Amino acid sequence: MKQNWLMKSLMGEKKNLAVCISLDVEEEGLFSGSYQAWNCSVTNVQRLRKLEPLCRELGFPLTLLCTHSVFDNPEARKTLEYMRDTCGAEIGAHLHHWSTPPYDKSSLQSPPLRSGVLSRDTLRKRLEVLLNAGRDFQGAPLECFRMGRWDLLASWRPMLSESGILIDSSICPLRHFAGGPNHFSAPSDPYWVRGKDKLLLEAPITQIPLNAAIAKMWDSLCGKNQYLRDRFHFFGAASANPFWHGPGIMRLATRLHSMRGGKVLSIFWHSSEMLPGASPHTPDEEAANTFLEKIFKFGRWLNENYNVKAITMRELYQMAPDFSFDDYAEDSDNRDW
Secondary structure (H helix, E strand, C coil), X not given: CCCCXXXXXXXXXXXXXXXXXXXXXXXXCCCCCCCCCCCCCCHHHHXXXXXXXXXXXXXXXXXXXXXXXXXXXXXXXXXXHHHHHHHCXXXXXXXXXXXXXXXXXXXXXXXXXXXXXXCHHHHHHHHHHHHHHHHHHHCXXXXXXXXXXXXXXXXXXXXXXXXXXXXXXXCCCCCECCCCCECCCCCCCCEEEECCCCEEEECCCCEEECCHHHHHHHHHHHCCCHHHHHCHHHHCEEECCCCCCCHHHHHHHHHHHHHCCCCEEEEEEEHHHHCCCCECCECCHHHHHHHHHHHHHHHHHHHHHCEEEEECHHHHHHHHHHHCCCECCCCCCCCCC
């Protein structure tokens, strides 16, 4: 009898690890410090086709979390269709509130205003416009979400839930953004949070402390100093993000996360990071190709060293009962965990 993936004995076998890869599919400008409100360039989206070997040969489906600028562009939509229909990609929503109608003075701020200073009505309208654009493309409601700039306050979650979102991935642990949310002590594995009349699954990006005790001490010593607390992720954290860390740290983050009981490895990057000249990471075509090969090598390493269950965000939500994820209580404004 075929055994359930989660029920296999680990004795003498590779450890089980679910792997979820999501991309912020968005307009260029993130790394230039110049954010356009509209008429945004999304030429980088065409580069998604270069990830086809990751999907078709290595078996990793992608969750493509798209901004309104992407859904609004005919050429970008063709690429999304290809990735969905040929490579099995899932389509979700990524809210850049500054480049989503209805526009107002807040859309022109650069860098963009933090979501906490926007009115609930403004944010609700822009979320509705984004989800309607996604529904128009997909022919079905979008159920996966990420807030731009990791800028999700807990008070926004009921709005997501009542809009049909089932799983959110707007949390980056070990970060405390100036003027924004404090996600420093967020769990590294998915967990349940309060939505609107039902629970919402939160799927944080896998970023873990190299030493949990030092991270806790750093958090305590920083007090209200947001800037200092946020510096920790530059020297005390590890992730499997190919544009943040080298191959050795990516493997270390994976091993530490698994050893500490992590069930899901959540990897992400920005689509614009794949476009030569759009990011300091990729100044030219050679650098872009080097990063692609880095991603493919890491995918092969995962398959060789773990019993991998490669899933989309929606599949993660469907499998959640098998994982028995914890509930997690937090303060209402998401400032303190």
